Amino acid sequence: MNYSTAKWLIAILSVIAFGTIATLYLFDQNGSAPPLFITLFKPIIFITLLPTLLLIIGLLIAQGRKEEKISSKSLRRSTIIIAALFAYRWMTGYFD
Template sequence: MNYSTAKWLIGILSVIAIATTAMLFYSDHVGVTYPLLEAVYKPIIFITLMPVLLLIIGLLIAQGKKEEKISTKSLGRSAIVIAALFAYRWMTGYFD
């Protein structure tokens, strides 16, 4: 994957996640609840922010290795980093 494609994808998915979060917090601040928004909030965040995290870490690894494109090896390494962070969270309860 080209760096520019990854950056565009990161930007688009981040905007979706940030807009959804802003709408949820604003509606909570105003005192209006939208049941549909509250029901789809966690799936939207999980579907958008997990690939963003994967791409950001893969982009950093590929740039650190001075690769011309983001390879599947870099994305695999970023998946290992994410899995290690979740394992750390699960084992220690640090982020609770």
């Protein structure tokens, strides 16, 4: 994947995620959050922020190794980093 494609995907997915978070925050402040929106909040966040995190870490790994494109090897390494963070959270309860 080209760097420019990854940057565009990161931008689009993060705007969707942070727009959803901001909308829920505003609804919560007014006390009028629709139940359907609250139900769809977590799936939207997981669908947008997890791939964004994966692409950001993959982009950083590829740039650090001076690759011309983001390879599947870089994306696998970023998946391992994310899995290690979740395992650390699960085993230590650090982020609770």
